Amino acid sequence: MGKGTETRERIIARAAEIFNVDGYAGTAISDIMRATGLEKGGIYRHFSSKDALALAAFDYAAGQVRQRVAASLAGSPTAVATLLGFVEVFRGYAHNPPVVGGCPILNTAIESDDTNPALARRAAAVIDEWRSLIRTTVVQGIARGEIRSEIDGDALALLMIATLEGAVMLARLLRDAAPLEQAANHLCNHIEQSVRAC
Amino acid sequence: MGKGTETRERIIARAAEIFNVDGYAGTAISDIMRATGLEKGGIYRHFSSKDALALAAFDYAAGQVRQRVAASLAGSPTAVATLLGFVEVFRGYAHNPPVVGGCPILNTAIESDDTNPALARRAAAVIDEWRSLIRTTVVQGIARGEIRSEIDGDALALLMIATLEGAVMLARLLRDAAPLEQAANHLCNHIEQSVRAC
Numbered sequence: 001m002g003k004g005t006e007t008r009e010r011i012i013a014r015a016a017e018i019f020n021v022d023g024y025a026g027t028a029i030s031d032i033m034r035a036t037g038l039e040k041g042g043i044y045r046h047f048s049s050k051d052a053l054a055l056a057a058f059d060y061a062a063g064q065v066r067q068r069v070a071a072s073l074a075g076s077p078t079a080v081a082t083l084l085g086f087v088e089v090f091r092g093y094a095h096n097p098p099v100v101g102g103c104p105i106l107n108t109a110i111e112s113d114d115t116n117p118a119l120a121r122r123a124a125a126v127i128d129e130w131r132s133l134i135r136t137t138v139v140q141g142i143a144r145g146e147i148r149s150e151i152d153g154d155a156l157a158l159l160m161i162a163t164l165e166g167a168v169m170l171a172r173l174l175r176d177a178a179p180l181e182q183a184a185n186h187l188c189n190h191i192e193q194s195v196r197a198c
Numbered sequence: 199m200g201k202g203t204e205t206r207e208r209i210i211a212r213a214a215e216i217f218n219v220d221g222y223a224g225t226a227i228s229d230i231m232r233a234t235g236l237e238k239g240g241i242y243r244h245f246s247s248k249d250a251l252a253l254a255a256f257d258y259a260a261g262q263v264r265q266r267v268a269a270s271l272a273g274s275p276t277a278v279a280t281l282l283g284f285v286e287v288f289r290g291y292a293h294n295p296p297v298v299g300g301c302p303i304l305n306t307a308i309e310s311d312d313t314n315p316a317l318a319r320r321a322a323a324v325i326d327e328w329r330s331l332i333r334t335t336v337v338q339g340i341a342r343g344e345i346r347s348e349i350d351g352d353a354l355a356l357l358m359i360a361t362l363e364g365a366v367m368l369a370r371l372l373r374d375a376a377p378l379e380q381a382a383n384h385l386c387n388h389i390e391q392s393v394r395a396c
Contacts, residue, residue: 111309182356
């Protein structure tokens with residue numbers, strides 16, 4: 001990796017943390033300068049604007065989340081194991097978020113939904129990936145007789161994502177892992193008792 | 199209401215909407231000036247700082263949410279009806295939020311958890327009110343034989359709040375009421391099938 005690429009990657013990784021803690025509107029380029037030890041010109045050499053850096057930082061943060069999901073789902077032997085694996089990704093977010101500051105998909109969604117269409121589209125694309133993953137898992141699980149034939153994969157996906165992301169919000173606000181434990185336990189029970197084929 | 203009080207109330211109501219859409223960090227006093235038609239001095243006559251206005255605006259927004267909850271729960275004949283009434287408060291948020299821009303408790307929680315302890319405490323206090331309401335409802339419901347004796351009211355409260363607030367986030371990001379419908383339907387089924395005494 002050349003020195004320019006290395007600097008670029010370092011700016012992105014630090015900016016992703018700062019944006020995730022302080023928000024996009026709450027972060028000034030001077031905050032990124034302080035965190036990276038670079039002059040303003042050193043940052044603008046790599047990014048044409050704060051908005052361009054924000055998009056690159058979101059993509060990096062989403063990549064960190066994607067790695068967590070992939071690691072938790074790797075080698076899942078059944079559709080039910082895949083669904084349970086998705087739930088487990090979020091259980092540890094209270095103590096060990098994928099990026100400092102919590103879930104970057106949640107934080108970006110809340111800040112950008114009314115104000116920044118480019119970021120909102122990026123966050124929505126990650127939600128769509130998760131819906132597609134869960135929908136496909138349910139279709140395969142039904143075909144293999146592991147999941148009840150009446151289960152609507154997309155409805156299950158929306159329920160799982162809403163419950164887990166809402167619990168991340170509560171866990172961070174209250175500085176208490178209990179909401180994430182409750183949400184994850186409830187979804188695991190629901191999957192075992194109402195989604196898994198009898 | 200004197201003219202000064204009327205102006206103060208008008209600033210608060212407009213600021214609550216602007217903060218809820220654009221965030222606290224994303225709002226400048228010039229945005230409030232434009233929305234109210236007041237000069238800077240006309241705003242600072244009533245509020246010592248942007249932070250003081252933000253707290254007053256949050257209290258106003260939380261009051262709008264409280265009115266929704268109170269209206270939905272008024273006259274609930276049973277503990278189960280109270281729990282279902284709480285769920286129904288949120289079902290309409292996709293099309294008709296209590297304040298323009300979505301749920302002010304959710305938006306404030308996400309923005310303030312790492313950055314603004316005074317606002318974060320205000321948001322956490324509303325969550326605590328809801329937990330207390332649901333916990334008390336469950337205790338009374340168990341005493342009256344309406345709710346299963348093994349139900350943990352606080353665990354149910356955390357699950358309900360997480361699921362509903364996460365669904366508000368998704369509904370606003372995706373501009374689709376489906377996540378709220380799925381979340382509300384799931385919680386209503388859960389309450390009917392696993393919380394209500396047989």
